[in-house]
Amino acid sequence: MRLGSEAPGPGAVRHPVFARYYARVSVGADARLGFAGVRGRLLAGLSGRVIEVGAGNGLNFGRYPATVAQVVAVEPEPLLGRLARESARRAPVPVDVVPGAAEALPVESGAFDAVVLSLVLCSVRDVARALEEARRVLRPGGQVRFFEHGRGGGPAMRLTQRALDRTVWPALAGGCH
Numbered sequence: 001m002r003l004g005s006e007a008p009g010p011g012a013v014r015h016p017v018f019a020r021y022y023a024r025v026s027v028g029a030d031a032r033l034g035f036a037g038v039r040g041r042l043l044a045g046l047s048g049r050v051i052e053v054g055a056g057n058g059l060n061f062g063r064y065p066a067t068v069a070q071v072v073a074v075e076p077e078p079l080l081g082r083l084a085r086e087s088a089r090r091a092p093v094p095v096d097v098v099p100g101a102a103e104a105l106p107v108e109s110g111a112f113d114a115v116v117l118s119l120v121l122c123s124v125r126d127v128a129r130a131l132e133e134a135r136r137v138l139r140p141g142g143q144v145r146f147f148e149h150g151r152g153g154g155p156a157m158r159l160t161q162r163a164l165d166r167t168v169w170p171a172l173a174g175g176c177h
């Protein structure tokens with residue numbers, strides 16, 4: 001395990017403009033869009049060792065229950081990784097932020113009680129590989145907790161989403177689909 005390393009690894013993701021934008025708007029969005037409550041429900045009841053994949057600027061860190069012994073937070077974007085390290089210092093449980101990608105988690109197999117994915121699978125290039133990795137690193141009986149977004153409800157929304165997805169959206173939103 002490469003815990004403690006801050007150098008961007010081979011899976012580094014570089015979205016400097018999006019990273020600055022996300023760092024600025026995400027805190028307000030948590031309150032405005034009700035994400036804060038969802039994050040609380042996402043993490044409630046977790047215990048033991050947790051790996052959070054694509055941790056961003058660390059908005060979940062303050063919400064881990066005291067029953068969690070350690071969070072390994074994997075973040076491939078350098079600016080968001082730095083912000084996550086700052087957030088980790090204020091967290092109520094030990095959080096180690098490491099570079100790495102969902103498709104090749106830099107940790108050993110079967111070592112975690114839970115995998116947390118929050119607003120990240122939309123941006124991952126190879127979702128099937130990322131889910132295989134989540135399974136690999138979980139102990140038998142471990143949990144995957146996820147908070148993700150997807151296709152909208154009505155035909156007009158779906159059409160709009162498809163058009164944006166094929167044009168500007170991924171470039172503007174850090175690879176989000």
Ligand SMILES: C[S@@+](CC[C@H](N)C(=O)[O-])C[C@H]1O[C@@H](n2cnc3c(N)ncnc32)[C@H](O)[C@@H]1O
Binds near residue numbers: 055077118
């Ligand atoms: C919308 S942000 C969400 C951040 C955080 N999880 C949250 O809930 O606020 C998407 C995150 O996924 C990360 N990401 C993008 N591609 C990734 C990959 N292949 N593996 C892991 N994380 C990735 C981005 O760097 C960014 O931190």
